[in-house]
Amino acid sequence: MSETATPDDERVREMSTFRRWLIRPELGSICGTILVFMFFISVASDSGMFSGRGVMNWTVVSAQFAIIAVGACLLMIAGEFDLSVGSMIGFSGVIIALMSVTWGYPMWIAIITAFVVALAIGWLNGYLVIKTGLPSFIVTLAFLYILRGLTIFLSISTTNKTIIGGVREKAEGDWLGNLFGGKIFKGLFTWMGENGWIETFERGNRAGQPVIEGIPMLIVWAIVLIVFAHVLLTRTRFGNWIYAAGGDAQAARYSGVPVNRVKILMFMFTAFCATVFATCQVMEFGSAAADRGLLKEFEAIISVVIGGALLTGGYGSVVGAALGALIFGVVQQGLFFANVESSLFRVFLGGILLLAVILNTYIRRLITGER
Amino acid sequence: MDSTDPNATPIVELRNIEKHFGSVIALAGVTVSVYPGECHCLLGDNGAGKSTFIKTMSGVHAPTSGEILVDGKPTRFANARSAIETGIATVYQDLAMIPLMSVTRNFWMGREPLRGTWPFRFFDVEKAGEITMQEMARMGINLREPSQAVGTLSGGERQTVAIARAVYFGARVLILDEPTSALGVRQTSNVLATIDRVRKSGIGVVFITHNVRHAMAVGDRFTVLNRGKTLGTASRGEVDVNELQDMMAGGQDMADLEGSLGGTV
Numbered sequence: 001m002s003e004t005a006t007p008d009d010e011r012v013r014e015m016s017t018f019r020r021w022l023i024r025p026e027l028g029s030i031c032g033t034i035l036v037f038m039f040f041i042s043v044a045s046d047s048g049m050f051s052g053r054g055v056m057n058w059t060v061v062s063a064q065f066a067i068i069a070v071g072a073c074l075l076m077i078a079g080e081f082d083l084s085v086g087s088m089i090g091f092s093g094v095i096i097a098l099m100s101v102t103w104g105y106p107m108w109i110a111i112i113t114a115f116v117v118a119l120a121i122g123w124l125n126g127y128l129v130i131k132t133g134l135p136s137f138i139v140t141l142a143f144l145y146i147l148r149g150l151t152i153f154l155s156i157s158t159t160n161k162t163i164i165g166g167v168r169e170k171a172e173g174d175w176l177g178n179l180f181g182g183k184i185f186k187g188l189f190t191w192m193g194e195n196g197w198i199e200t201f202e203r204g205n206r207a208g209q210p211v212i213e214g215i216p217m218l219i220v221w222a223i224v225l226i227v228f229a230h231v232l233l234t235r236t237r238f239g240n241w242i243y244a245a246g247g248d249a250q251a252a253r254y255s256g257v258p259v260n261r262v263k264i265l266m267f268m269f270t271a272f273c274a275t276v277f278a279t280c281q282v283m284e285f286g287s288a289a290a291d292r293g294l295l296k297e298f299e300a301i302i303s304v305v306i307g308g309a310l311l312t313g314g315y316g317s318v319v320g321a322a323l324g325a326l327i328f329g330v331v332q333q334g335l336f337f338a339n340v341e342s343s344l345f346r347v348f349l350g351g352i353l354l355l356a357v358i359l360n361t362y363i364r365r366l367i368t369g370e371r
Numbered sequence: 372m373d374s375t376d377p378n379a380t381p382i383v384e385l386r387n388i389e390k391h392f393g394s395v396i397a398l399a400g401v402t403v404s405v406y407p408g409e410c411h412c413l414l415g416d417n418g419a420g421k422s423t424f425i426k427t428m429s430g431v432h433a434p435t436s437g438e439i440l441v442d443g444k445p446t447r448f449a450n451a452r453s454a455i456e457t458g459i460a461t462v463y464q465d466l467a468m469i470p471l472m473s474v475t476r477n478f479w480m481g482r483e484p485l486r487g488t489w490p491f492r493f494f495d496v497e498k499a500g501e502i503t504m505q506e507m508a509r510m511g512i513n514l515r516e517p518s519q520a521v522g523t524l525s526g527g528e529r530q531t532v533a534i535a536r537a538v539y540f541g542a543r544v545l546i547l548d549e550p551t552s553a554l555g556v557r558q559t560s561n562v563l564a565t566i567d568r569v570r571k572s573g574i575g576v577v578f579i580t581h582n583v584r585h586a587m588a589v590g591d592r593f594t595v596l597n598r599g600k601t602l603g604t605a606s607r608g609e610v611d612v613n614e615l616q617d618m619m620a621g622g623q624d625m626a627d628l629e630g631s632l633g634g635t636v
Contacts, residue, residue, distance in 0.1 A: 023520070231493075235493045235494055235496070236492070236493055236494050237483040237485060237492075237494050239494065240476050240479070240480060240483050240494060241480075241481075243469070243471075243472050243476060244469060244472065244476075244480050244481075247469035247470075247471050247472050248469045251463070251468065251469050251480075252469070252480065252481070253451075254451065254461065254463060255480040255481035255482075256451070256452050256455060256481035256482070257480060257481045310471075314469060314471045314472065315471045364471070367470075367471060367520045367522050367523070
């Protein structure tokens with residue numbers, strides 16, 4: 001009909017490849033990952049950081065960040081925050097330890113109970129945010145304190161301690177316990193060790209066994225959650241609803257998207273991720289402690305923001321958040337390998353957070369054409 | 372199609388709709404009908420009750436009293452979804468699109484095409500993109516790619532995406548909430564041309580505006596909403612710009628104008 005249809009319309013011009021890449025949410029985290037690896041390869045390559053054991057070290061830490069970042073990522077894209085993630089980790093862990101060690105239930109019942117309680121709290125978080133219309137920031141801040149307080153109270157009032165040990169013994173041979181605390185591909189690693197392809201112990205009672213005996217389930221969970229969330233977000237109808245709910249809840253509602261349901265489910269998914277984290281940690285340490293998970297909510301949010309998600313919702317990427325978690329893990333452990341004062345890690349964290357938010361805001365302007 | 376044919380049944384007819392919010396009377400008797408293939412302009416100044424009316428017609432609010440007839444049969448809309456299912460689509464002024472999402476994702480929002488069987492039922496991105504490009508081209512907008520963000524489109528183009536979406540999903544009545552109010556001259560004429568194109572395909576358009584000239588450009592019938600009431604409906608050629616303008620303002624000339632409209636009610 002008009003000039004918009006003509007081929008030389010200025011809006012139809014080809015976008016430069018550079019610009020096309022610039023508006024991908026993962027861009028910042030891809031560059032960041034490359035930079036971080038280049039830095040540590042040049043600084044700490046002879047410290048054992050890139051030996052089998054070193055790699056496993058920062059991979060596990062990154063996987064921990066990734067598990068909670070995936071939940072926080074989907075929730076942030078859906079337009080909400082959850083500041084109770086850290087307290088949820090402590091709470092779930094103590095539930096598992098109390099149920100199994102103190103009260104003697106089988107491990108699998110303890111774990112399932114922890115998940116059910118966590119999902120219920122996630123639902124409550126979401127329900128309160130939707131019903132009151134308050135910012136999720138405030139509602140979940142309340143739960144940050146409520147859950148932390150309850151965790152300490154529960155563990156003190158029942159055991160007189162804030163650390164409950166003996167979980168590993170109880171988890172021995174439990175099918176669900178192994179799903180969180182076990183390792184896979186043990187045979188493969190033993191075989192690789194026997195062939196001399198990977199490092200093995202040379203002395204002691206484990207001589208001949210591989211240094212890395214298998215892939216911890218924690219890493220498997222991280223990968224499964226990343227893949228699941230990525231496919232959900234980019235390839236399903238529900239994923240489109242997540243974007244829509246965070247992009248503009250009212251517009252989404254007018255198009256028939258069940259925004260409230262989407263948001264509540266995302267709060268539940270975040271709580272689920274926190275409990276996966278808690279369960280793996282409890283299995284790994286063999287104990288639960290009331291102060292576990294401190295500040296994890298912020299680390300999750302920082303990973304997500306480094307991954308290119310907008311704090312205002314509606315835009316972001318699970319792959320980006322996972323790379324954000326990788327940067328996080330590599331730097332935290334890398335500074336240790338490089339013998340740098342570990343307090344500098346926080347300086348780095350604050351710096352990169354600021355940088356990421358500024359970059360994201362700039363990219364947002366590019367996409368929406370705002371000035 | 373003759374939109375004023377007395378034998379034709381309107382797609383949607385609202386009779387004496389009232390809507391109260393507590394002690395506030397937002398609508399105090401609104402009567403509007405929409406025939407296939409006509410553009411019915413609803414004019415009203417700010418605060419006249421246009422928004423409440425739209426929300427009532429699109430099922431967001433239930434009327435306090437009055438009748439809604441779809442194809443001549445009394446109907447109640449439980450929610451926005453049930454209105455959409457009967458073919459009443461609404462394009463809201465500034466809530467039509469989500470700028471950060473791609474045109475395709477916006478186009479299909481809430482009705483994404485699926486492929487595969489549960490639990491591997493995925494959003495058919497390729498098909499969605501293809502149809503979006505095709506429908507947008509039909510409305511005269513050539514997209515760079517289906518994943519182009521809506522934020523890169525102009526205001527008029529965004530309205531057009533929203534209209535194309537409603538039409539594609541089988542709208543029989545299209546309610547447009549001030550589609551031209553924030554647009555420049557050229558974009559406005561694009562949107563008006565889109566309205567004309569939609570009307571010619573047999574869809575009834577309810578064009579809500581406070582700009583009389585825009586209404587005159589495409590309207591077949593005109594209804595003025597003032598203080599929550601409709602004062603009657605005039606066909607094209609029975610009123611002129613100045614008369615409509617005065618009625619919207621509810622000024623001194625009201626009494627005379629009511630007389631001139633009386634015959635058409």
